[in-house]
Amino acid sequence: MNCSLTRALFLPCALILAALLHLWLGSEISAGQQVNLLFGAKAETPQDFQFLQSALPRLCMALIIGATLGLAGSLLQQLTQNRLLSPMTLGTSSGAWLSLLILTLLAPQFASEHRDLAALIGAGTTTVIVFLLAGRLGFSGLPIVLSGMAINLLFAAIAAALILLNDQYAQPLFVWSSGDLAQVSWDKVIWLLPRLLWPLPLLFLAPRVLTLLRLGEQGARARGMNLLPIFALFLLLALWYSAVAVAAAGIVGFIGLLTPNLARIAGMRRAGSELAMSPLLGALLLTATDSLAMFASQGGILVPSGATAALIGAPMLVWLLRKGEGGQIEEKPWSIQREPGRFTLPLLILFGLVSGAGAIFLDHLQDGWMLAVPEPIIWQLRWPGILTALSAGTGLAVAGVILQRLIRNPLASPDILGISAGATLAIIIGAVSGQVINSPSMIANALAGSLGVLALLLLLNARQQFSPGRLAMIGISLAALMEACLQLVMTQGGDRAFALLSWMQGATYLVTGDKALMLFIGCMFCLGITLFGERALTLLSISETVARGRGLATGAARTALLAVVGLVCALVTALVGPIAFIGLLAPHLASLLGARGVRQHLLYAALIGSGVMLLSEALSRTLIPPSTLPVGSLTSIIGGSYFVYLLSRRRFASA
């Protein structure tokens, strides 16, 4: 009794404390004056107005947005029985961001006046796409998390390419996208409240519906209820809440994902109590992170709340996953579907050759598309990019094959596991502290970053198996953390951000001959080692016990193979930039095409990986002359679209 009373009092007390701290940090006037103003004293100094029109609405926004995100997260997670869902994982925010960006480029005036509308449309459409992709049966499992992640990566790549091509126009949006809660009037609060309040009566029905949902569809039908319309209604409600929050506050990740899980850890097992506690926790969490953001901004550099939320949220999520919460997703064994056809290998080789020929000969000059033998100077500029594409494609494919076999999971890949994100993060930090992008010292940075993530993964999975959902979540949190850091850099003004963004999208065309050779040698070395360790990899991909039974020093073999992965990721990320989807798709497609043995798997995957990279390389030069499209954006768009197609065919889920 006593215990539950303290527990019941703890949350409101913490919330009040956080709110007071927030006000103290946000305003310059004394507490006494604040109280006077609240009780109707007339505001006179600019500081008084600052308190009334900026500090107070900001606090309200933090409370409301936090509560909304918590509520939306809890609804989503309970509806789908999927503890990994949130506006962040569903691609809601990246959809809002892309739609706002496109609208700003097309109609700047309209977009700046109706920012919320643009965000709302984008967020809504994206989430519906993600749900459609996952399909009704995929809601509770991995498919929806994957769909969300694929859409996130895909949209982020398109957005980055758009920003690069229209740099000055996009600048004013960075502050919004970084999730900043600063206010100068009550307008946003006033905009928000009616949109949040009208569905509230419906929410009183929610606990009953959610409880019924836990019984499963059949159980509910037995009680004479057809759940589908109600399910759809509440799903729409959850999406509405997340979209409104994104529209008003920009991209604030993690809150919606974390709070329902925290509520459950705190013992809120019933549908209603979780639904009630999540908004409170969300409000508390966002008020606290926003206070931190204000505190950090006092040094002069503006730190948006989105960044601090990610900074606190990412480790918290990792901790949650470690506790085994949130990772409960059924695993599907990785099986091979069919024999390779007679023409599979020749076709793959043909694909590689055609892409390679395109990268070498394709051109797009003033008088249109053409195939031509490059002149000496053009060739001198072109070959390092081609070699880089070839090497990076092969290297990432090798890394993907190793990870998928070692972890026995079709999703394990450098991008999904966050290994590339770790390397990227290390490079962004290096660039901010003044190092030159693509300088040799950055390779050391990248290596530290990718090996750091690998070590973290090993640590987290020391006892349990690598479950797909958990792996995906680590990748998602690291990617979100990286995105927040990038946004932080972007908001600071000046042109430096665009140089960073340009590299972030994979700039093969900047790679010099010696670096291309270095990458080639590095990647071929890794391929060689993997082929040398073929037996170890084969045994390990069957099972640990089998491997040990055959006399393999499993620990050493595993470490060596993972070191190869870390090396590939570090090299590719440092020299080219983060390249998404290749490490995931090439090995997966290879096994779909029937690759069985390690050697065959490596060969197929390398052909696919380098083929896609070379195709992107050819298109990057020729698609929108005179500008160059970033290769990474193209691979993300090609790979991402194909991944989405796979998901829509449900082949990924059943593979």
Next chain:
Amino acid sequence: MKSALSLCLFALLLTLSRASLAIEITDSTGVHHFDKTPQRVIALSWNNVENLVELDITPLAIADTSGYNTWVAQPALPEKVADVGVRHQPSLERIARLKPDLIIIGSTQGAMLQKLKLIAPVLYFDDFHADHDNEESARSTFIKLARLFDREELALQKLEKQKAKLNALRQQVNEHFNGEPPSVDVVRLTNLSHVYIHDSNSMVHAALSALGLKESISLPASTWGVGLRPMTQLTEVEGVLLQIEPFPLEDKLFNLPFWEAMPFANARRQGSVEPAWSYGGISSRYYMAEKLTKALLELPTDAPEAKP
């Protein structure tokens, strides 16, 4: 014998002086020598496009012509300048096909240096830095380029002329405010809650100083001369606030109670500046000053006789 020796010496001196005729120029990477004045120049950074145009040199190509015309605009780009793609993703191959004999790049474009060197000599002027004076660096780059193109005379003339014009503007501003000009803070508004405030390393600051004006908010010098700050920091403005257009939400912001409570929120202390490029070369200081003056002169002041 003696005369033969002196003849030899003379010949030696002659070759030495011939050698020193090669033009020497120092950029952020070191010293470069040019045997003759470059004829086919491609500039990828807009501040250097501006420098070239000011020196009456028509570049062969630049990065993002339409971007330059929209955002920089002054000095006007001559026609027939080719476009080699946006500033951070230009087409190296198109640059190579134009067969330039000099490529000029600026801050943030250093990553392209190695590749561009394969095409032609590259001058890299990293003019924007937190730990040096951006204005001084811009001036020195302008003079260096003028020397390279054998137009030092013209450059000095231009700077002299700009100085004279700046003095005239300074006079005008001074008279307008009856000899007591207020402090002036110049900002770029981006959304309703945040604002870019220029610091002492900005061309805006250089223009203000040339006009004999001072800011009331002083931020630490930064690489690009701007800092992103919450709108609430504008409560510290003591004198006049100028905002550089365009800002689509002007009407909305200026009618907020919070804005109306700002110390500068009245017609006498708040003005708008025509669109201007803040990351330009040394001449952009003059264009900026011209636009700032125009905005300041539009502010009503008390006529001396109106004072009680």
